[in-house]
Amino acid sequence: MSDSPDPAAPIRKIIHVDMxxxxxxxEQRDNPELRGRPVAVGGSRERGVVAAASYEARKFGVRSAMPSVTARRKCPELVFVKPRFDAYRAISMQIRAIFADYTPLIEPLSLDEAYLDVTQNLKGIPSATQIAEEIRARxxxxxxxxxxxxVSYNKFLAKLASDQNxxxxxxxxxxxxxxGFVESLPVGRFHGIGPATAAxxxxxxxxxxxxxxxxxLPFLQQHFGKAGRFYYWIAxxxxxxxxxxxxxRKSVGAEDTFAADLFSLQEAQAEVAKVGEKVWRYxxxxxxxxxxxxxxxxxxxxxxxxRSRTQHIPIADAADLLGIANDLLAGVFPTPKGIRLLGVTLSSLEGPSERHGDSERDEGSARQLTLTL
Structure with missing residues (x-):
């Protein structure tokens, strides 16, 4: 975010699509017996964490990242379903193909949401709202x-808008x-302001x-550092x-929750190897x-x-990744209590161009357009 908005910058037409x-x-689509019932994907009845909850489950207060045992207490009729990420990825690619009929400027945030810039779209449709309606119908x-x-003129507002209805x-x-829309909202609703920052x-x-x-601006920078400038402008x-x-991607990670708590370093190392290998395969x-x-x-x-460790150069292979992860793991042993979950994440990511010093990027020129949302 620059010090001040550029008056010569084009007015964009941005759509945020969220499944x-x-x-x-x-899961409800593919299994008719689940339709209309409270469903939680992930975890299990006793252990684990909810990865996603149907709207029927959300009425009981069940949310993603909630421990499964808590979700069960809130909704005794909750049906737990094992995740099928291959199916979710396939459908995500199907949806992304729909997006690509309208614009090449697609920024996926996850399997189920993405930003689209339709300022200059492939179908020549002047209304971003019409494009959004067509995409939803397809x-x-x-x-x-x-x-x-x-639909809005920037990413921040498009994200807020997709949550509205x-x-x-x-x-x-x-x-x-x-x-005016921004002024009326609690800061906890702002994308980019998490619970701790909102508090x-x-x-x-x-x-x-x-x-x-x-x-x-100086007040916000004093209390929130570099993010203060972002908060100043989104307000x-x-x-x-x-x-x-x-x-x-900013990071790649995998984790696993265990049926029985782990107490020994050897057991923990075996589990770290499994999740670390998943990360490296990706x-x-x-x-x-x-x-x-x-x-x-x-x-x-x-x-x-x-616990984290940063290298001066990118990690070369799975052995290096697991070696660092196991060093970090050794630092938490002996453990005073059982371990129910272990995860490994790799961040400070670089693609092949960054590793080979190719910093050139094509910068498409955009002209000022009348905004018809």
Whole structure:
């Protein structure tokens, strides 16, 4: 985010598409017995974590990342389903192919959501809202799933808009609406402001977008560092980040929850090897490397710790990755309590061009357009 918005910058037309309860909806689509029932994907009845919850389950307060035992308490009728990531990836690619009929500027955030820049789209449609409606209709027809969409003139507002009428909804935030829409929202609703930051803002008397807008830039930088500039501008409905179709992932990770708690280093090393090998297979498949290894440990009482190490050069192979992960693991032993989950993440990622010093990027020119959302 620059010091001030560039008045010569083109006004963009951005769509944020977010599939509705994606994993759970796929399971309900493929198994008629699950339709209309509260469904949790992931974990198990006794252990593990909910990866996704159907809207029927959400009515009981079941949410993703919730321990399965907590979800079961909230909803005794909850049906647990094992995740089928191959199926989710296949459908995600099917949906992405729909996006590609309209624009090459697609920035996936995960399997179930993406930003699209349709300012200059392949079909020559002047209305971003019309494009969003067409995409949602095609997703429903071709996958029998529903998607919500947000349309606006920047990524921040498009993301907020897609949450506004979920599920199966569409919402548009025009340039005239943007600043006022931001002012009315609690800061905890802002994408990019997590629970801890929202709590810190609340302690500083910042409850809403209007409160955030009242704080001068030096104040926000003092309390939030580099992020202060981002918060300053989004409070004014300004976000100049482009849609980045070649955006590299920030991290690659895998983790596993165990049926019985682990107490010995040897048992833990065997499990770290399994998740570490999953991470490395992904890196090999996508030709990416990383410099930072992070070990995640969750104990039986749900206390969670992480340990990280950063190398000066990218990690060369699976042996190096596992060696660092095991060094980090050795540092948490002997353990005072059982371990229920272990995870390994590789970050500070680089693609082949970064590793070979090729920093050139094509910069497409864009002209000023009249915005018809």
């Amino acid at each position: 509705d309860a994606f994993y759970a909806s796929v 997703i429903r027809a071709e996958t029998q799933l529903t998607a919500s969409a947000g 979920k599920p199966d909804g569409l919402f548009v935030i025009t340039p005239r609406m943007g600043p 810190k803002m609340n302690r500083l008397g910042i409850e809403t977008g209007a409160d955030l807008r009242e704080r001068p 004014r409905g300004v976000d100049d980040r482009p849609v980045q179709p070649d955006r590299i 890196c090999e498949k996508h030709n990416i490397r990383g410099r930072t290894v992070t070990l995640k440990v969750k104990y039986a009482d749900f206390q969670q710790i992480t």
